[in-house]
Amino acid sequence: MPLIIVAIAIVVLLLLIMGLKLNTFVSLIIVSFGSALALGMPLDKIVKTIEEGLGGTLGHIALIFGLGAMLGKLIADSGGAQRIAMTLVNKFGEKNIQWAVVIASFIIGVALFFEVGLVLLIPIIFAISKELKISILFLGIPMVAALSVTHGFLPPHPGPTAIAGEYGADIGEVLLYGFIVAIPTVLIAGPLFTKFTKKITPQVFMKTGNITSLGEHKTFKLEDTPSFGISVFTALLPVIIMSISTIMTLLQETLGLAENGELAVIQFIGNASTSMVISLLVAIYTMGIARKIPIKTVMDSCSAAISQIGMMLLIIGGGGAFKQVLINGGVGDYVAELFKGTSMSPILLAWMIAAILRISLGSATVAALSTTGLVIPMLGSDVNLALVVLATGAGSVIASHVNDAGFWMFKEYFGLSMKETFATWTLLESVISVAGLGFILLISLFV
Structure with missing residues (x-):
């Protein structure tokens, strides 16, 4: 019964979000109440459980997530x-333009x-494509691959940060192993996947795309921007400190x-929250004060960042x-009992559950958080969290696919049909997922 209730809850969530077009947060809260009742939780425990889950999750990531948004x-x-x-x-030149896009997107994606x-x-990407007379997807696929990989594997992005908090894993360790997984995954899903796509769907590389919906893009004269070294250092500072x-x-x-x-001081500074505070203060100086930008303008950018992520936090x-x-409703314990005695790796099990929920729900973050509720009871002391x-x-x-906003963004910006979007974007995300799992299982043999 518990698994049937979870399946019904997921279907209801889909209907609320896609059918009735309800806000995702409102839908999640409705489904949480409904699931609690269906699972037979005592009435006096339901609200406390929902508050505990909401507060516990946000209590861990709100600071990191908020400061990360301001830094970006x-x-x-x-x-x-x-x-x-x-x-x-400019450094890589026209011949190696894809690699320039991959590296730039990876650094910016962090x-x-x-x-x-x-x-x-x-x-x-569109400007470079027009100037060099090359396909926008030739550059676009490596770009979204790098952005998607950093989003899925590296703190302070919401997914990995929130999951680390739920599992009780060390964020610095997640970041370190995340980089080991992310780099080869980007190479496979970026330049290599582009070559593969060019063979199976060559027509998509003839598309011109459309970015008018983005409105006017703020561009700078290169001499008016911070130096390359300072920009890279500021973007990667949280990673450097935590690593x-x-x-x-x-x-x-x-x-x-x-x-x-000495070690206690290093660990304090390397804590995800502390490192984000330090990185933001450095960014306020390097990206603002050092360039004679009024502090009010700098703070306006910080305020705008927070207003943009408010709904995502909810x-x-x-x-x-x-x-x-x-x-609390016992579903996690039921799943743990179901897999008791199984030789399946918790790593593989977590991936499978998250994949099923992702395909069902669309949101990577919601799928990941829901997975933790099912996997936590199955984690032993010998598992690398x-x-x-x-x-x-x-x-x-x-x-x-169609229940994910990223699918529609990619489709519209690059001017693709539904079939072409499935053959590029959907396949690309699947390559990232499977390649990532492969490298994670490889690392698990050594740690």
Whole structure:
């Protein structure tokens, strides 16, 4: 019965979002209440459970997510992202233009959320395509591959950050292993997949696309933007700080070093929240004050960033509420009992559940958070939690189709038909998911 109730809940969620066009957050809360009642939870526990799930999820990620949005906005509004993209394009030249786009999109994707990075980079891609007289999809596929991979695997993006909090995994470790997985996955899903797509659907590379819906794109004279080095350093600073802390912690555990004041300071600075605060303060200086931009203008960018992610935060909270209902309602324990004695890896199981939910629900973040509610009871002490986080993230990006906003954005911007979007975007997301899982399983053999 519990699994039938979950299946019905997912169908109802789909009907509310796609059929009745209800807001995703409102739909999640309605389904959470309905599922709690159907699972037979005591009436006096239902509201507390939903509040616990919503508050627990947001309590962990709101600070990181909010500061990350501000950091990305400052880099975009100052012209730092444009400087990174154009410098790499100029350095690599026409012959290696794809690699320039991949590297630029990856660096920008670390700092900016998927939709923001897409809207920021597409006009640049169109301009380069027009100037060099090459297909927009030849550049567009590697661009969205890099943005999608960073969105699915690397904190401070909402999915991996929220999942790490639910599983109790160390964000620095998730980031470190995430990079090891992300880099080869981008190479496979970017330049290599483009070659494959060109053979099976050559007609899509003749499309001209349409970005008029983006409105006027803010462009800068290159000399008016921050330097390339400062822009890259600012974008990657949270990654640098968290990685140093994680490496030091892993060395301490490997070498059996005792806790001391210096290590405690490094771990404090390397905490995801602390590193994001430090990175934002650095960005306020490098992207604003150092360039004689009034502090009010800089703060306006920060305020705009927060207003843009408000609904996303609520949706993540709604996903956390649904997750908590699944746990407190006994669904997680039921699934754990179902798989008791199975030899299947928790990593593979997390990926499978996330993939099924992603195909059903559309939202990668909601699918990932719902997966945690089913997987947490099955996790033993010998499981590497960082790899389970990444496997859940990998499963949650598979087979994006008509119930995902990314599908429609890609279709409209690149001027594709439904069939062509399935053959490019949907297949691309599936390649990212499967390749990511492959590298995660490979890492699990060594850690």
